[in-house]
Amino acid sequence: MPGRGRCPDCGSTELVEDSHYSQSQLVCSDCGCVVTEGVLTTTFSDEGNLREVTYSRSTGENEQVSRSQQRGLRRVRDLCRVLQLPPTFEDTAVAYYQQAYRHSGIRAARLQKKEVLVGCCVLITCRQHNWPLTMGAICTLLYADLDVFSSTYMQIVKLLGLDVPSLCLAELVKTYCSSFKLFQASPSVPAKYVEDKEKMLSRTLQLVELANETWLVTGRHPLPVITAATFLAWQSLQPADRLSCSLARFCKLANVDLPYPASSRLQELLAVLLRMAEQLAWLRVLRLDKRSVVKHIGDLLQHRQSLVRSAFRDGTAEVETREKEPPGWGQGQGEGEVGNNSLGLPQGKRPASPALLLPPCMLKSPKRICPAPPVSTVTGDENISDSEIEQYLRTPQEVRDFQRAQAARQAATSVPNPP
């Protein structure tokens, strides 16, 4: 190369810059003599640009999809297929997962959380399309704890700023009811227990709507209410044969898990139906109880709008007036007879005075009366007496006793067991 000097050996000007591994060298192309060579080692400051960067600080993360993200996306797709969701759901859920993965908090989360995140994305997608998928179902599929699921779910909704609609009750009723194995006779399901799907669905829907109207659904897990409503609907369609079957047996026959609160929901629903029955003259004379009212559920549901209106009065206004009344009045249902008398109406002719339409938690008497807290006149800057503080300090004798006791305990636990 011209202008770079001459080879000291042969005098040619053909010097080539070449490197021997990492060492740069200037070599004569004629005779091979090494004219100059670079430094083998570099200084610390020189290496500034050459030092290795951790993966998390490089741009590699953004350029390629990491293996755990790939695994997560595969899991999302698998979960959608297992649940037999429409194909559009899969793409939406995958998009949510990718969106979540862009946040560093999710990227660095534990594998357990990433697994649960898969379920959260699928759940959000289903909710947005009004597909009735419960959290319990997803947790069962993922073998996840509901606590872990709930914390991840709340976090991801907040993080992505999503608007997730509530669970659609009507859709849930349809899906859940269809899962009951009562629509065909089988060795475990006798003929008299088999029911037509459409009839059962429509009656269950009506019962769930009634429960919703009478404050039995707000604030509670939806599934036990639907179980109770399905049971009542099934019983009422053929009461003669089915009244003898209990809720637990019904769920076992239908091959469905019995949720624990379902029995108390059932009692609440029956109480509402009994109240409604009181408003119908021909049912009032029958003096129905919780078992016999089942036979008349069909009639009650047919007129449920007007019956609810007449059987219950608005609890919202009533609770306030109740406070101002003299304390001699009883709670909720007990007011019926007294109310009639004060209104000057004859007792026998009219139906029972409407009960308050309130959520069950407001109808129960409080477990304990909370006394009003005494108004404290503490200023925060009072003098603190020494005696008050002394009561919290151990006397020297106590300290010695305590230390002795601790030492004895230590000795007892450290002695090895005799062979």
Place this chain on the structure above:
Amino acid sequence: MDQNNSLPPYAQGLASPQGAMTPGIPIFSPMMPYGTGLTPQPIQNTNSLSILEEQQRQQQQQQQQQQQQQQQQQQQQQQQQQQQAVAAAAVQQSASQQATQGTAGQAPQLFHSQTLTTAPLPGTTPLYPSPMTPMTPITPATPASESSGIVPQLQNIVSTVNLGCKLDLKTIALRARNAEYNPKRFAAVIMRIREPRTTALIFSSGKMVCTGAKSEEQSRLAARKYARVVQKLGFPAKFLDFKIQNMVGSCDVKFPIRLEGLVLTHQQFSSYEPELFPGLIYRMIKPRIVLLIFVSGKVVLTGAKVRAEIYEAFENIYPILKGFRKTT
């Protein structure tokens, strides 16, 4: 024109008296479109109120136009006075921008000569209900913005204080009667006193957390008592940087609430998952308080640093909850 003192009365540490100047929700303020996310808006269904709103909106639009014309004139005057072409160009640009923008909230109000009482100043969130007719002073106790008459009770105060010296937790646990210390479980001494009934977590760095008091003064007194105990145990404890970190209050509106309806209308603030928790979690933005609203009408308010925030949050939520009463 005069905007009243922007501090609501109870922000000054007093309970809001009934019938007084009540900073309710700006129900009639069209300046705050529904769902801006600052102060929650109740949903009004009655026809008479919506007609009034319409009237107000028209009046306010007229006022806005007047204001903007004024501002353009004012800004042209300013231009002539300024000698720097760059500044003048900037003002000209901003003036022309403001002429095209329709909202008075973004236009600087340089002279208040013709600003009417109904227009809130930009930058201040309208805490007061705008009057129903223009040119009248803000009247207290308009039917829709009545004070609720319910005062949330404080249930718990969490505060921290720095004792200013390193502590030997083993010594404290040994020589104090009311202390428990289990280093394998938690790296702090848990100390309790009877009056005020509180619990303290005392760390070896000298920092202390005091919980369980029912008022700010009680929390301070309790923290001082713990510091005195630590002092008597032989450490040079001081009482530095006492700060209230969290206040929790609760109250009862005494009527049932349709949580499903509330989550539909206020979905950007609310989170209601009956499968997870029976209450609705309402995250209010101004003031920054989290409310747990239950179907029985009980409300828990938390996240406040001062008592006034709890009261303000409750006054904000009460009209909204009342709005859901009628739908039963």
